[in-house]
Amino acid sequence: MTAKDDKAHLESCLICRQAKEEEKAVNYKQGLFFHETKHFRLRHSDETRIHGYLILESKRHFLDLSEAEPEEIQEFGPLLAQAIKAVRRFSHPHRVYTFTLAEAVPHFHIHIIPREENLPKRFVGRGIMSYPTKPGLSREIRDEISTTLKRFF
């Protein structure tokens, strides 16, 4: 990949752009990303009102693990397990869903979604895909949850 390709991603990829903007923000450590490793970042999703819905994303722009470097793959497994454990400690969900689609944003990221015991049946299993995205989560609540989750790492 050339430097020019890297720059193109910064402009066209939502995840790359968001990370770049967050880097410029003074409150980076307390901001959007509440935990990071050498190759990955974790943030709380604000796409839904589900508390504890995390996004684990690669720092480098690539589509899926087939394009990941060995070092990235090594870091990924333990971090994913740690993130799932954090979600379990946070809300003690019945299940924790994990999946990646990369359709809307073709940059590697995993959705980690706690499924509470009392979630309406229509959203259970594959139904989670139709969970309402409006209204999303407020910045205040997201920051509060992120601060709690941060303690589990």
Ligand SMILES: [Zn+2]
């Ligand atoms: Zn990207």
